[in-house]
Amino acid sequence: MFNGRVDTSPPDEGGTPVGRRLVLGMLGLGAVGVAAAPVLQHGLESGLGAVADKDPTGLTGLLPNGGGFRYYSVTTSVPEKDASDYRLTVDGLVDRPATYTLDALEALPQTRIVRDVQCVTGWRVPETPFEGVRLSALLDAAGVRPGAKAVRFTCFDGAYSESLTLEQARRDDVMAALRMQDEPLAHAHGGPVRLYVAPMYFYKSAKWLSGITVTDSVRPGYWEELGYDVDAWVGRSNGRDDAPTV
Numbered sequence: 001m002f003n004g005r006v007d008t009s010p011p012d013e014g015g016t017p018v019g020r021r022l023v024l025g026m027l028g029l030g031a032v033g034v035a036a037a038p039v040l041q042h043g044l045e046s047g048l049g050a051v052a053d054k055d056p057t058g059l060t061g062l063l064p065n066g067g068g069f070r071y072y073s074v075t076t077s078v079p080e081k082d083a084s085d086y087r088l089t090v091d092g093l094v095d096r097p098a099t100y101t102l103d104a105l106e107a108l109p110q111t112r113i114v115r116d117v118q119c120v121t122g123w124r125v126p127e128t129p130f131e132g133v134r135l136s137a138l139l140d141a142a143g144v145r146p147g148a149k150a151v152r153f154t155c156f157d158g159a160y161s162e163s164l165t166l167e168q169a170r171r172d173d174v175m176a177a178l179r180m181q182d183e184p185l186a187h188a189h190g191g192p193v194r195l196y197v198a199p200m201y202f203y204k205s206a207k208w209l210s211g212i213t214v215t216d217s218v219r220p221g222y223w224e225e226l227g228y229d230v231d232a233w234v235g236r237s238n239g240r241d242d243a244p245t246v
């Protein structure tokens with residue numbers, strides 16, 4: 001049995017629990033300290049997910065045939081949806097709120113982007129094709145009202161959320177993705193529809209997308225409440241590009 005040191009050590013003089021310092025040290029984060037704590041949480045709570053208690057190395061968190069992807073979910077189970085019951089709503093500060101079925105999304109013009117997927121914790125999947133409907137097309141169809149500033153995304157896992165400024169959301173490399181690596185988006189990857197924000201760290205790309213709400217201000221998403229940058233440009237935020245792959 002483990003000697004219990006991590007669980008039972010009292011805070012040191014600086015008030016930092018010894019256990020946390022040890023774990024940060026193990027991950028090579030060292031003196032980054034408090035600023036790194038959300039990264040650690042990210043790795044442990046969602047990167048390794050429900051299997052973490054069985055395999056603390058996280059290797060079982062790799063998807064079978066995942067091609068380098070890791071499975072992330074902040075909830076332990078997520079309902080499966082397909083063309084019969086999937087719905088995407090667009091609402092908020094718009095003139096024409098809408099609800100799309102999967103068939104309706106498939107009938108819209110599709111766009112294809114091939115970029116590296118980059119998780120903020122360090123893993124990367126090079127040259128990954130995504131296809132789907134540009135968010136700007138959905139926003140234009142809904143008729144964004146003057147004064148709107150941001151877009152909030154919600155998910156049918158019932159927990160995750162994300163946000164973009166309206167300007168970011170209208171970029172041509174931001175989409176509601178229906179396909180990845182030339183296949184329909186699998187449930188494990190957030191299918192049938194996930195957000196794909198190509199220029200930002202992958203936590204912006206909300207899986208199991210169910211709602212797009214136009215708002216008057218940016219509301220930080222799930223990880224952003226825990227310290228991650230809202231503007232998550234790869235290479236220009238979080239200071240994590242040299243992070244070890246965990």
Ligand SMILES: Nc1nc2c(c(=O)[nH]1)N[C@H]1C(S)=C(S)[C@@H](COP(=O)(O)O)O[C@H]1N2
Pocket residue numbers: 046069070071072073074075119120155157160188189190202203204205206207208
């Ligand atoms: N709904 C939902 N979307 C999510 C997450 C999540 O936990 N729940 N994790 C994010 C993070 S941190 C990453 S790295 C990617 C992982 O996507 P994957 O599971 O397809 O590899 O999804 C992002 N979108």
Ligand SMILES: [Mo]
Pocket residue numbers: 072119120121202203
């Ligand atoms: Mo991530």
